[in-house]
Amino acid sequence: MDMKATSGKKLGLKEKYRQMTRGLEWEPSYQKKDDIYPFMEYEGIKIHDWDKWEDPFRLTMDSYWKYQAEKERKLYAIIDAYAQNNGHLNVTDARYLNAIKLFLTGISPLEYMAHRGFAMAGRAFPGAGPRVACLMQSLDEIRHAQTQIHALSNYNKYYNGFHDFSHMLQRVWYLSVPRSFFDDAVTAGPFEFMVAIGFSFEYVLTNLLFVPFVSGAAYNGDMGTMTFGFSAQSDEARHMTLGLEIIKFILEQDPDNVPIVQRWIDKWTWRGYRVLTLVGMMMDYMLPKRIMSWKEAWEVYFEQNGGALFKDLARYGIRPPKWLDQIAFDKDHISHQAWGTFYQYGAAADFHTWSPTDDELDWLSKKYPESFDKYYRPRLEYLREQAEQGNRFYNTTLPQLCQVCQIPMVFTEPGDPTKTCYREVDYQGEKFHFCSDGCKHIFEDEPEKYKQAWLPVQQIYQGNCFPEGTDPTVEGFEPLAKVLEYYHINFGRDNLDFDGSEDQKNFATWRGMATTNE
Amino acid sequence: MAVAAVKEYTFESADRLENFHGNQLLFVGWEDHLLFCAPFALAMPPTTLFGDLVGKMLPGAFGYHPDFAKIDWNTVEWFKSGEPWQPQMDASLADNGLGHKAVIRFRTPGLTGIKGSCS
Numbered sequence: 001m002d003m004k005a006t007s008g009k010k011l012g013l014k015e016k017y018r019q020m021t022r023g024l025e026w027e028p029s030y031q032k033k034d035d036i037y038p039f040m041e042y043e044g045i046k047i048h049d050w051d052k053w054e055d056p057f058r059l060t061m062d063s064y065w066k067y068q069a070e071k072e073r074k075l076y077a078i079i080d081a082y083a084q085n086n087g088h089l090n091v092t093d094a095r096y097l098n099a100i101k102l103f104l105t106g107i108s109p110l111e112y113m114a115h116r117g118f119a120m121a122g123r124a125f126p127g128a129g130p131r132v133a134c135l136m137q138s139l140d141e142i143r144h145a146q147t148q149i150h151a152l153s154n155y156n157k158y159y160n161g162f163h164d165f166s167h168m169l170q171r172v173w174y175l176s177v178p179r180s181f182f183d184d185a186v187t188a189g190p191f192e193f194m195v196a197i198g199f200s201f202e203y204v205l206t207n208l209l210f211v212p213f214v215s216g217a218a219y220n221g222d223m224g225t226m227t228f229g230f231s232a233q234s235d236e237a238r239h240m241t242l243g244l245e246i247i248k249f250i251l252e253q254d255p256d257n258v259p260i261v262q263r264w265i266d267k268w269t270w271r272g273y274r275v276l277t278l279v280g281m282m283m284d285y286m287l288p289k290r291i292m293s294w295k296e297a298w299e300v301y302f303e304q305n306g307g308a309l310f311k312d313l314a315r316y317g318i319r320p321p322k323w324l325d326q327i328a329f330d331k332d333h334i335s336h337q338a339w340g341t342f343y344q345y346g347a348a349a350d351f352h353t354w355s356p357t358d359d360e361l362d363w364l365s366k367k368y369p370e371s372f373d374k375y376y377r378p379r380l381e382y383l384r385e386q387a388e389q390g391n392r393f394y395n396t397t398l399p400q401l402c403q404v405c406q407i408p409m410v411f412t413e414p415g416d417p418t419k420t421c422y423r424e425v426d427y428q429g430e431k432f433h434f435c436s437d438g439c440k441h442i443f444e445d446e447p448e449k450y451k452q453a454w455l456p457v458q459q460i461y462q463g464n465c466f467p468e469g470t471d472p473t474v475e476g477f478e479p480l481a482k483v484l485e486y487y488h489i490n491f492g493r494d495n496l497d498f499d500g501s502e503d504q505k506n507f508a509t510w511r512g513m514a515t516t517n518e
Numbered sequence: 519m520a521v522a523a524v525k526e527y528t529f530e531s532a533d534r535l536e537n538f539h540g541n542q543l544l545f546v547g548w549e550d551h552l553l554f555c556a557p558f559a560l561a562m563p564p565t566t567l568f569g570d571l572v573g574k575m576l577p578g579a580f581g582y583h584p585d586f587a588k589i590d591w592n593t594v595e596w597f598k599s600g601e602p603w604q605p606q607m608d609a610s611l612a613d614n615g616l617g618h619k620a621v622i623r624f625r626t627p628g629l630t631g632i633k634g635s636c637s
Contacts, residue, residue: 042524189522341555379553379637397579399556400545400621408556418636420547420557422600422621430531431619433545448521451531458533461543461561 017058022051025128039124043189046254050127053249056241064136068143075147075231082224083154089514090221093288094159094507095498098351100152100225101161102286103213105350106178106278108148109169111232113182115141117193124190130249133242137198140235147231151224158510159503161350164488168350171465172487173456174278174342176406180453181275185268187449192264194246200268203243204309206236207301208276216287244309251316258317263445269321270438274405280335281342284364285356293367294335303328323438326414332371333417336364337410340376343383344395347480350489352498355384375417392497396480398457402435404442404450411435427451535618542618544571544611548580549625550636557621568614569607585629595625 011019028036040047081087091097115138122134149165156162169175185196214229250257280294292300310320339353346353356364361380365372383393399408413419414437423434427447434440443450459465463472466482484491493502521527535542542564547557558579562571572591580586596603599621605614616622631637 038524043522192522337552337555340552344555375635375637378631378633378635382553382632382637393553393582395554395582397558397560400547400559401556410555412552418550418552420549420552422547422557422623424599424621428531430534431617431621433619433621446521448523448527448529452529453532455533457559458543461541461559462533462537463539 013058017055017060020060020062021055021128021132023128024132033126037124037126039190040126043191044260045191045250045257047127047250048253050125050129052252053127053129053133054245055129055133056245057238059136059238060132061136064139068139071231071234072143075227076150078227079147079151079154079224082151082227086510086514087221087223088155088158089507089511090223092220094503095286095288095352095354096220096222097155097159097503097507098161098353098498099216099282099286100155100222101351102278102282103225104148104152104162105165105168105172106175107209108145108152109166110178110182111141111145111148113179113186114197115139115145117182117186117197120186121190121193130246137239137242140232140239144228144232144235147228151228154224158506160490160501161352161494161503167488172350172489173345173348176454176456177278178275180406181271184271184449191250191260194243195250195261195264196268196271198239198243199247200265201272202236202239203247204269204302204306205272205276206240207305208297209279210236211301212279212283212291212297215291216283216289219289219291220287247313248316251313251318255317262318265318266322267442267445270323270436271405271442273327274407274435274439277334277338277407280331281338284335284367285339285360290363293364295331295367298327298331322441323436326436326438329415330411332368333375333412336372336376337412340379341399341408341410344393345399346497347394347396347491347495348484348487348489350487350494352496352501352503354498355387356380371417387497387499394496398460400433401455401457402439403432403453403455404434404439405436406453406455407435409433409435533619538618542611544616545619545621546571546576546579547621547623548583549623550630551580551583551585553583553632553637554580557623562611564612564617565610567608567610568605568616571611572607583631585626585631588629589626593627595627597623597625 034040118134118138118141122131122138125131125134152162169179185193188196210229210233214226214233217223217225217229247261250261280297283290283292283294283297306320310318342349343353343355361377365377368376386393399410401408409420409422411421413421421436423437423440425432425434425440425443425447427443428451430451432443432447432451434443456465460479460483465486466472466479467485470482471477472479481491484495489495498504533543538561540563541561544560544562545557546560548554560571560575560579562575577586596605598616600623603622605622611620
């Protein structure tokens with residue numbers, strides 16, 4: 001039959017949103033609700049009325065496609081122009097390339113994992129509003145991963161280290177840090193995932209990742225990266241709002257939810273902060289043209305913004321995350337501790353490291369007036385001096401790792417940057433070690449989860465990080481060479497010092513050709 | 519709770535002793551020498567003599583530092599899990615009470631790294 005339209009009137013935004021979300025909901029009749037939504041209760045969170053969830057943007061799929069399609073057109077026009085115009089030759093200094101190698105291997109895959117996490121959360125939740133919101137955030141995240149890979153793939157034509165990011169994520173020692181962070185979130189329940197990523201990472205910490213990185217790209221002449229950063233950033237603003245909305249929704253549903261959410265905020269602020277150590281290092285050591293120090297970024301994006309946020313959440317009974325005093329003290333130290341790690345383990349990294357120049361040391365001294373000259377300048381100058389004498393320090397002994405964050409135990413005691421922080425727990429007759437009170441506390445909460453951790457150093461010693469068929473008993477067996485082969489790091493091309501590297505030479509040659517006449 | 523889970527979730531630890539093929543892990547840190555970014559993870563049989571650890575393994579790990587050659591091993595202060603401790607050089611790790619994943623540290627009085635910065 002031909003059904004006559006009852007009215008030509010368009011739906012208002014609010015009614016359209018309701019039809020495209022609540023209208024998609026239905027009451028199951030021949031399956032039990034518990035069987036359809038098996039993950040709703042085990043975390044202890046109580047939700048009495050899913051309809052109270054409100055997406056402040058009231059975004060629906062049809063408007064989403066229109067909005068994103070326009071962004072996509074703009075983004076790819078710039079990526080194409082950047083590639084066609086040899087844009088890579090406009091970066092300030094070839095050392096910059098190492099920041100984006102680290103981003104491609106350590107951060108872009110997290111966007112992909114966020115996509116999977118939000119897809120899983122969207123499937124897990126009975127409420128139609130959050131299901132739709134999670135669906136769209138999931139699409140955003142996979143788009144972010146794709147656009148980052150596309151933008152950075154241009155560099156793979158010319159430079160080393162960009163060739164195998166997805167393989168390396170599963171194997172390379174320092175990539176276990178971001179990978180285990182997201183594996184932890186994705187293997188938690190859907191509510192914990194939303195607090196971990198939707199709130200703690202997207203709302204509390206994401207500006208610390210994106211704003212310095214995008215600005216860093218712009219200041220260093222990388223238009224392709226800057227463009228995907230801005231493209232993602234407009235989504236991040238929506239993600240932040242959703243992250244705040246979800247946590248308020250959960251807190252408003254039942255007072256029993258408050259201590260559970262507090263525990264998750266404490267955990268994920270700490271875990272996220274540890275992952276951001278890589279960003280701090282990038283800002284202070286890897287950008288040839290610096291934009292601000294890690295300390296400045298933390299003060300602007302967390303201490304100032306976070307203060308207002310937790311004041312707002314106080315009326316629900318939420319207090320600021322634990323360990324903020326330690327984080328405030330450590331902002332003078334973690335970027336230098338991280339760079340020291342990558343410098344000495346540069347033979348096992350998929351990017352180059354180097355000694356800072358005098359100018360750069362002076363910049364660090366000015367940005368860290370109370371600590372840099374006292375604690376870090378002596379070792380950096382000593383290492384540079386040794387390198388100049390042909391005795392560049394490549395550490396060949398494996399470091400002790402933290403059981404939870406999986407970072408080598410480079411961090412120091414709260415309040416004392418000269419003493420390594422050692423924490424240990426005996427669980428079921430076995431010892432476990434941690435870099436901090438925060439990581440120790442996270443272990444003690446769920447030891448059965450973290451005793452499973454795939455720690456790269458321990459796995460190497462168990463013989464699990466060599467290519468298939470490796471025989472360690474053969475004469476002349478070199479463990480490092482075999483581990484690098486397993487990692488797909490090409491010795492002498494991808495690793496070692498920037499000084500003398502193929503990337504350094506090629507960039508200088510090509511830039512020379514672009515700016516001089518033969 | 520040991521872990522938040524929908525059903526029973528019990529698995530062996532990933533780094534239990536039997537996964538190391540006759541070796542055990544020992545973590546060693548040198549106080550006030552953060553040129554080495556972290557304590558080291560060493561793998562060796564529990565029958566290894568403590569004196570061999572000090573005389574044959576620590577030079578490879580810590581020898582890059584200019585302070586290492588100046589160490590007076592008779593005045594070194596040892597710690598086990600952070601507590602003062604006196605190892606027997608001619609006894610094995612096992613006989614010294616060092617099991618799998620034990621952590622030991624040593625302090626070398628008078629030696630505080632590059633220009634006294636604890637580096």
